[in-house]
Amino acid sequence: MKRGLLVFDAGCFAVLLSFIVFGSYDAFQHKNKKQRYANSLQLILSYNKAQKEDTLFLEVGSTALNNRGKTVYYAAMNEDSTFRFNVPINYDFGYLNVKKLRKTYRNDNKFLLYRAFWEKGDSISFKVNETNHTPIPIVYKTFKGKGAKKYEVREKLDSTLTEVRKKYKLSLNIKERNPLRVIYSRKVETDMLNFLSFYDDSITPLAYDVFKTKILMMPYESAMLFILSKRPERSSQFKQASQMASLFFPTTKLVKNERALANSIEYIQFYRNCFSRYNQMINARLSNDLFARAATDPESLLSMIIDNSKGDIRQALIINFLYDIGASEDYRDIYLKAKKHLVSEPYLSEYSNLLSQVKSNLHSYVFKDTNKKNVALSNFQGKVVLLDNWFSGCGGCIAYYKSVVKKVESHFKGDESFMVVSISKDTDYEKWIQAINSGRYCHPEGVNLYTGGDGVNHGLFKDFNIIASPTPILMDSKGNMVSSFTDPELFNPDVLIHKIEKLLKETKAN
Numbered sequence: 001m002k003r004g005l006l007v008f009d010a011g012c013f014a015v016l017l018s019f020i021v022f023g024s025y026d027a028f029q030h031k032n033k034k035q036r037y038a039n040s041l042q043l044i045l046s047y048n049k050a051q052k053e054d055t056l057f058l059e060v061g062s063t064a065l066n067n068r069g070k071t072v073y074y075a076a077m078n079e080d081s082t083f084r085f086n087v088p089i090n091y092d093f094g095y096l097n098v099k100k101l102r103k104t105y106r107n108d109n110k111f112l113l114y115r116a117f118w119e120k121g122d123s124i125s126f127k128v129n130e131t132n133h134t135p136i137p138i139v140y141k142t143f144k145g146k147g148a149k150k151y152e153v154r155e156k157l158d159s160t161l162t163e164v165r166k167k168y169k170l171s172l173n174i175k176e177r178n179p180l181r182v183i184y185s186r187k188v189e190t191d192m193l194n195f196l197s198f199y200d201d202s203i204t205p206l207a208y209d210v211f212k213t214k215i216l217m218m219p220y221e222s223a224m225l226f227i228l229s230k231r232p233e234r235s236s237q238f239k240q241a242s243q244m245a246s247l248f249f250p251t252t253k254l255v256k257n258e259r260a261l262a263n264s265i266e267y268i269q270f271y272r273n274c275f276s277r278y279n280q281m282i283n284a285r286l287s288n289d290l291f292a293r294a295a296t297d298p299e300s301l302l303s304m305i306i307d308n309s310k311g312d313i314r315q316a317l318i319i320n321f322l323y324d325i326g327a328s329e330d331y332r333d334i335y336l337k338a339k340k341h342l343v344s345e346p347y348l349s350e351y352s353n354l355l356s357q358v359k360s361n362l363h364s365y366v367f368k369d370t371n372k373k374n375v376a377l378s379n380f381q382g383k384v385v386l387l388d389n390w391f392s393g394c395g396g397c398i399a400y401y402k403s404v405v406k407k408v409e410s411h412f413k414g415d416e417s418f419m420v421v422s423i424s425k426d427t428d429y430e431k432w433i434q435a436i437n438s439g440r441y442c443h444p445e446g447v448n449l450y451t452g453g454d455g456v457n458h459g460l461f462k463d464f465n466i467i468a469s470p471t472p473i474l475m476d477s478k479g480n481m482v483s484s485f486t487d488p489e490l491f492n493p494d495v496l497i498h499k500i501e502k503l504l505k506e507t508k509a510n
Helices: 148-167 186-197 205-216 218-229 234-248 258-262 265-286 290-294 298-308 311-325 329-339 347-355 395-411 429-438 459-463 493-509
Strands: 014-021 040-047 055-061 071-076 082-088 093-099 111-119 123-130 139-146 366-368 374-376 384-390 418-424 447-450 473-475 481-483
Touching (some): 040 093, 111 148, 123 148, 218 265, 265 298, 311 329, 384 395, 384 493
Parallel strands (some): 384 418
Antiparallel strands (some): 366 374
């Protein structure tokens, strides 16, 4: 069972974060406060202006999964005015975010730590001071303890990269022997590498190579932007795809440390986008079908990744690919093919987590209706159901209902074999009712349910680590999850309608 999010306001200006990675651990047992945990990440946070209702959120991931695939933990204020996290870990390094749920004032700094690369054995004191300057507060961050230099370097690299992106000018000289020679102020890149070299002996070789890869990826991102800035007609898609393949395939080894490449967010995200874009171009050239051109072809995309990468890099790309296509029964054969190329941790654990969502039955989950009566999802047996999960105040939820759900409702109007079930994560009943009546999040006359006050601690959200909104889920007539919120097809109205129609045909045939 995974921790969900608890919605609170976290308005504060300074933070003292101490975290220690120990050795064995049982996640949330605190019977023996003196017990040492062997495989845990313990975080203790103190705020100088904290309030009793404040809550912080910790997102922990094992690989370069961007903001996907992370386990989320929350901590409310204790009697000693501290916030404590005890997090189980089964791997040696990864990424973490520490954040507040929402902004408390304009220009508030939502993330206290963002994409921080952690390693087993770190023992850090982290302090953030935000001044009261307006309109933009000045933020000071200091780090102390074992591994502190790694966090300091990460923060300085971020600020430097921000300046670099403002300064460099995109220009790809095709006449150069090396087509990746992007002219955008080489001096800045050199200065950044020189800056990093000062910490060669202060941080681990893995962390050093992860940060070095971050710097070295800038020309690749620029070259990709150059190619994609040209919007070719369909007839020249293949030419553009060929140019992309000649530049980037197979995956390039920028540093000798393969684990560093596999755990560089910039490297994995770049090649994930690169493979996906290449596959879309090929699809657009070979197919006249609207839906084939709207998305990648998962089977051929997986084959492309397998053929053009190896080792940890291949495993990281495969896991990212599986998160992209989502947990869907339609892709079970693809999952099995992918499994053959996953041989080590943490990739095997990530795979098991995703696979567990395929064919998951949702009928046992119970919610409350507007009359506060229990409604189980099993009540909708025999119907294909789109579960639209949202909460009031969520701008993305409003946009999803307007651009996707409304079109789906209109298309299937009068079809009793399909329905949309709106599920709110709100904890306040009256606030939920007001949101329904506004008509901005759901149809006021539709099937509207909420968690009965549990919010994101409801079983459905905790079991599937649903931490954001909107998070649609497509359920078949037997209550099985056939597509989850990680499936991009659920966010394209035309493709989603096509998917539902296909599912309805299969249901009627059976």
